[in-house]
Amino acid sequence: MRRLIGVVVLAGVALAGAGWLLTAPKPLPEGSLDGATGDAERGQLVFTAAGCASCHHAPDAEGEARLVLSGGQRFASAFGTFLAPNISPDPAQGIGDWSLDDFASAVKRGVSPEGQHLYPAFPYTAYARMEDGDLVDLWAYMQTLPASDTPSQPHEVGFPFNIRRGVGAWKMLYASPDWVMTEAESPQLERGRYLVEALAHCGECHTPRDALGGLDRSAWLTGAPNPNGRGTIPGLTPDKLSWGADEIAYYLSSGFTPEYDSAGGHMVEVVENFAALPDEDRAAVAAYIKALPEGGHLD
């Protein structure tokens, strides 16, 4: 009997040890990107497509004030409410004291410079597909933004979700840098896929989630309940959206649907971002949307 208990305890310790190792944060190796210099002008386009300001500007900020990334906006979820942090270049309250490697680990792997998991309310599972060149350019652009000394607010997340190590287990299940649309047969579709699946992270709102809050990739872009409260986010697959490619591209530049209804809610800032991108980018996104299969089964 004592032998059995001993074996069980040993197995328990081994499993806990394995769990500890498997859920460990994995930042980029030291010195991966340091030394790379970016182009801030190209970085502004990455910043716009990735929508950084849309979540990190202060609540109710408008116009130029949206470039002050002081944080504070609230994002409700089934796991609690997340408050966007200050990511301005302020060295004390923002990320001004980060290295490029720190930034890359955060954006592409969801790991903070202190070696902790970031909550996936920050869409690093999409940004994991960001090209390194774009990330370096983005970092260069972000240095040019105004500093804000507004302290970041803590998330309002209760037990057990306030244990960040648990996100390591979540990442094992859901953090895949693979494309969802595995076949993109033209440069335009590749660009559309990169914008949708990586930078603009459309899947985060437009794809349903399972009980653990991970995206259901088998129902990609088929629509979902509004993560921030009531209502639904529409599906974009052909069975849900009958618009033509030119109508999708026009909507992304103007906010007008084919019936000349006008976008509202979070989509307003998405449209404003897309309106600032080149025509070819909106056309590429439209081509990607038209290439989605019915029901979202891409794998």
Added chain:
Amino acid sequence: MIRMSTGLAVLAICAAGAAAAQDATAQLKARQGQFRILAINLGILGDMAQGKTEYDAEAAQAAADSLVGVSMVNQAPLWPEGSSEMDIDNTRAKAEIWDNFDDFASKWGALGEAAASMQTVAGNGAEALGPAMGGLGGACKACHDTYRAPQS
């Protein structure tokens, strides 16, 4: 055993509630109707701007004049207290409208300004319509961003 007076009181409260809901029905139809008028006229101008329909100066001017006309409708009577999506069905009007009615009214005013800008250029050819459509879209979005709930 419920007393007669209690029963009558309950009925009266229900009737009053039903009456309040019926009152808002007219306002709902009116304000949703004004958005449909806007959409139809935006469509006339937007389709010309995109080259989907042939430019017609008279039709464009009439559409722009209509947008201005709608923007001049006084909004306060259409948005009575108790007609938000939290109070009644069939509306996407968020309760924040009544918390910030001055801001809501100023956003309606901004729509009027954008419509007036369109009115001055609508007769000048299809190319002029594009930027003016942008101004109108911005005005629509600015209000929908804050004051319209998502679709159910």
